Amino acid sequence: MAQMWIDNEWRDAADGRVFEVRNPATEAVLDTAPRAAVADVNRAVAAAKRAFPEWRRTPGLEKAEKLHHAARRMREDSEGLAILLTKEGGKPLPENRDEIEWIAACFDYYAEIGRDVVGRVISPVARNQFNFVIKEPYGVAGLIVPWNYPLLLLSWKLAGALAAGNTVVAKPSEWTPLSTLRLMRCFEDFPAGVVNVVTGYGPDCGMPLVAHRDVEIVAFTGSQATGRKIAVACAEQLKKCHLELGGNDPFIVDDGVDLEVAAKGAAWASFLNMGQVCTSAERFFIVGKGYDEFVDRFVAYTRTLRIGDPLGPDVDLGPMINAAQREKVERKIAEAVSAGASIVVGGKRPERFAKGYFYEPTALVNVTPEMELMREETFGPVAPIVRCKDIDEAIALADASEFGLGANIYTNSLEHAMKAAETIHAGTFWINDPLTDNDAGPFGGMRRSGVGRELGSEGIEDFRDSKHVHMDYVIGAKSYWYPYRYDRPKE
Numbered sequence: 001m002a003q004m005w006i007d008n009e010w011r012d013a014a015d016g017r018v019f020e021v022r023n024p025a026t027e028a029v030l031d032t033a034p035r036a037a038v039a040d041v042n043r044a045v046a047a048a049k050r051a052f053p054e055w056r057r058t059p060g061l062e063k064a065e066k067l068h069h070a071a072r073r074m075r076e077d078s079e080g081l082a083i084l085l086t087k088e089g090g091k092p093l094p095e096n097r098d099e100i101e102w103i104a105a106c107f108d109y110y111a112e113i114g115r116d117v118v119g120r121v122i123s124p125v126a127r128n129q130f131n132f133v134i135k136e137p138y139g140v141a142g143l144i145v146p147w148n149y150p151l152l153l154l155s156w157k158l159a160g161a162l163a164a165g166n167t168v169v170a171k172p173s174e175w176t177p178l179s180t181l182r183l184m185r186c187f188e189d190f191p192a193g194v195v196n197v198v199t200g201y202g203p204d205c206g207m208p209l210v211a212h213r214d215v216e217i218v219a220f221t222g223s224q225a226t227g228r229k230i231a232v233a234c235a236e237q238l239k240k241c242h243l244e245l246g247g248n249d250p251f252i253v254d255d256g257v258d259l260e261v262a263a264k265g266a267a268w269a270s271f272l273n274m275g276q277v278c279t280s281a282e283r284f285f286i287v288g289k290g291y292d293e294f295v296d297r298f299v300a301y302t303r304t305l306r307i308g309d310p311l312g313p314d315v316d317l318g319p320m321i322n323a324a325q326r327e328k329v330e331r332k333i334a335e336a337v338s339a340g341a342s343i344v345v346g347g348k349r350p351e352r353f354a355k356g357y358f359y360e361p362t363a364l365v366n367v368t369p370e371m372e373l374m375r376e377e378t379f380g381p382v383a384p385i386v387r388c389k390d391i392d393e394a395i396a397l398a399d400a401s402e403f404g405l406g407a408n409i410y411t412n413s414l415e416h417a418m419k420a421a422e423t424i425h426a427g428t429f430w431i432n433d434p435l436t437d438n439d440a441g442p443f444g445g446m447r448r449s450g451v452g453r454e455l456g457s458e459g460i461e462d463f464r465d466s467k468h469v470h471m472d473y474v475i476g477a478k479s480y481w482y483p484y485r486y487d488r489p490k491e
């Protein structure tokens, strides 16, 4: 039975309750995790609050050493973490090995960013003044994350929050708590209470964390629906709230590009982690005469993808996370087909698996903008492909969305690339290289895809508040104090 990490101790839930964690490839129970409720959240927040005064004053270099040490431990435990991630999340092992390397790199990055500038000196308004801005941590940060990249999405928040001097209570998804708890071994050398993890469900563990009066900032990654509830709860307390929500990313293939490369890139952008990536490409716009060839190549390549046990070997696609996600995808495809769309590849459960939430990677044509598949986030292995007469139509359709997380284009034209990058609302815009992250660049959503940014210098700034310090280093009475003078000429 896994335990929570609170105040540098491994703990069960106060009331002893647990929940089961299952392997989505086999549906077998992997382990149980504590089902935390208000008492556990209170305990964790109290520990983080006690730890805050000392951690915020810890010098940057010392914090950096601790963050680098955690990164080293992540690399040492890389294989164990990657296997556990695979078992509870269903991504193929190579993707989870990458996830561990990325989280270690993220901690290394913020270790250094955190010991760089912590404010600025500003120009005074009068003689003998000295003015500066200090960037301060908020206090206890509540971090809530989903199941699709459990450690990466946590690390993008945790590394920035800690480097900024906050202490943390994190809540992983109820679908993938085990790898997060194992990750806590990497923080055993941190002072007690700086990093805490509570495991449980949204309403009885996540919401008490959001609503806790001693939690000064909430950073959330997950669905729009949950994000809205969290934003409302934060607004009740006028609490700072950072939201990384869903997307419905467009992918443009311009006329004249190498369609073999574009089709492979498109399939990867659509089917990576069974399309359960917030920046999965979910709408494909093919410009000009290459449309038919693109569809043929996309279908042929998709047929070569190997579905199976994500621990491998020789597997490209594992299962989806759970029955509900798979059923949601099936429903959306069925609705699109009944409204006139045609499936050109996939569109059903593979027959050879008696257990597991497997689904064939799917592409559809004859889709229209009104279909839910095109309007809402699908979060599954589904590629709707649209024919466009020219680049302007493709850009206009790509931007016709309430979301704005990521966007992609394959093009040989610098003019088309820049036109698309300038026009389309997206926190990240990829040209000829889909879905690549960079710790040094900000990540987040425009429009309804989120509020705030992770990664880059923005990712630490979002965990810092600004204090302006004003000083007059020559003490003296001011001419504009009382009593006021009224000797100005009357108008």
Ligand code: NAD
Pocket (backbone or CB within 6 Å): 144, 145, 146, 147, 148, 149, 153, 171, 172, 173, 174, 200, 201, 202, 203, 205, 206, 207, 210, 221, 222, 223, 224, 225, 226, 227, 229, 230, 244, 245, 246, 247, 277, 278, 377, 379, 405, 444, 445, 449, 450
């Ligand atoms: P979800 O919103 O159902 O759950 C996310 C987290 O919120 C979980 O830990 C869950 O327990 C918790 N939660 C649920 N209800 C809550 C409540 N009332 N109060 C507090 N916490 C609550 O999302 P999910 O299904 O786990 O993840 C998929 C979604 O996440 C997709 O919409 C995807 O686009 C989004 N996502 C966004 C990004 C990004 O960076 N923008 C990254 C990955 C995933």
